Amino acid sequence: MFKSVAFAALFAATFATSSAASAAAGPITWTFAYTGFFNQAADAFVKDYRLAGSFTGMDADRDGFVRLNEITSFTLGSTNYLTCGDTGNPYYTCGMSNFSYQVGGKLEFYASTDGRDPEGMAGSGHYIHAGFGEYDYRYNPFEYTELGNVWTEQTRFQIAPMMKSGAVSPVPEPGTWAMLATGLLLVGATASRRRGQPAAR
Structure with a gap:
């Protein structure tokens, strides 16, 4: 679940970055x-x-x-x-x-x-x-x-x-940076959670 949310957030941030860059520049x-x-x-x-x-x-x-x-x-x-x-x-x-x-x-x-x-x-x-x-x-x-x-x-x-x-x-807008940071935090949290789980036997 966390992985899906993280990837969705990263995709949204990337899309917003390219669109915002085009408009801002x-x-x-x-x-x-x-x-x-x-x-x-x-x-x-x-x-x-x-x-x-x-x-x-x-x-x-x-x-x-x-x-x-x-x-x-x-x-x-x-x-x-x-x-x-x-x-x-x-x-x-x-x-x-x-x-x-x-x-x-x-x-x-x-x-x-x-x-x-x-x-x-x-x-x-x-x-x-x-x-x-x-x-x-x-x-x-x-x-x-x-x-x-x-x-x-x-x-x-x-x-x-x-x-x-x-x-x-072009520099992305603050909102774009916020979305990107959120995506990276979710990816980090998912990776940390996986490391804490016992290996499947």
Whole structure:
């Protein structure tokens, strides 16, 4: 019982630390990369193909997630999908319709570009749906083609906050320290209690 409570307290303290750190520090830039995709054109898994980018934001409401309305940039390659639609060209669209990052966990997003002729008869585009695929497509009145790189169980994900030179890591709030101390005390009490029990025969 004590062990379960102790681990629960430690988990809560760790979660609160990461969320509080994100909010207390102000905007943070995270870099991320996915490596290894199934390439449809080659009909093979390409272990070295890499899709990398970065985003800047913060967990403003401290719910453990950074969401679309909490980021100020999202870049893949040379494209910032939060600002790329500001071209004034009515036949070109670019942007994001979904974004969510669980601090310390999963990243989800959908970003796309699309260009077409004034009649809307022909065009081409590119879109990335994290966890599913990165696709290039073309269309005209006679055909639609689409090829891309598909996520698999072998696709590796990496993400980390990018600290500026000389930056100081955010300091957790007093409440976070209190939860962490409580968890450590419970772990200590559990260990002490176990040492005092006779060995099972």
